[in-house]
Amino acid sequence: LDVCSLADLVPDSGVAALVDGDQVALFYLPCAKPAVFALGNYDPIGGANVMSRGIVGDLNGELVVASPLYKQHFSLRTGQCIEQPEHQLPTWEVIIDNGRVRLAR
Numbered sequence: 453l454d455v456c457s458l459a460d461l462v463p464d465s466g467v468a469a470l471v472d473g474d475q476v477a478l479f480y481l482p483c484a485k486p487a488v489f490a491l492g493n494y495d496p497i498g499g500a501n502v503m504s505r506g507i508v509g510d511l512n513g514e515l516v517v518a519s520p521l522y523k524q525h526f527s528l529r530t531g532q533c534i535e536q537p538e539h540q541l542p543t544w545e546v547i548i549d550n551g552r553v554r555l556a557r
């Protein structure tokens with residue numbers, strides 16, 4: 453699924469996109485491999501679509517996004533919540549092709 457141009461994303465930050473009816477949080481980290489991560493935008497603990505507004509960082513070597521509501525950390529690679537492992541965000545495979553960001557399940 454073609455989502456956007458890589459130029460539409462903000463480095464070291466997140467943006468939300470509507471993809472086939474799902475809210476997806478896209479995080480562009482130019483220094484990481486891969487450079488773009490795609491997670492569900494819905495915070496299962498806070499109960500709101502806010503993950504794209506979270507703060508990205510590194511927690512003990514794991515790239516994470518901290519929920520802007522209650523600050524739980526979710527792995528950008530797996531969607532797994534670090535503090536409450538019973539919660540996990542859905543993830544999408546990201547393909548960057550000719551400057552376009554594409555998602556696959």
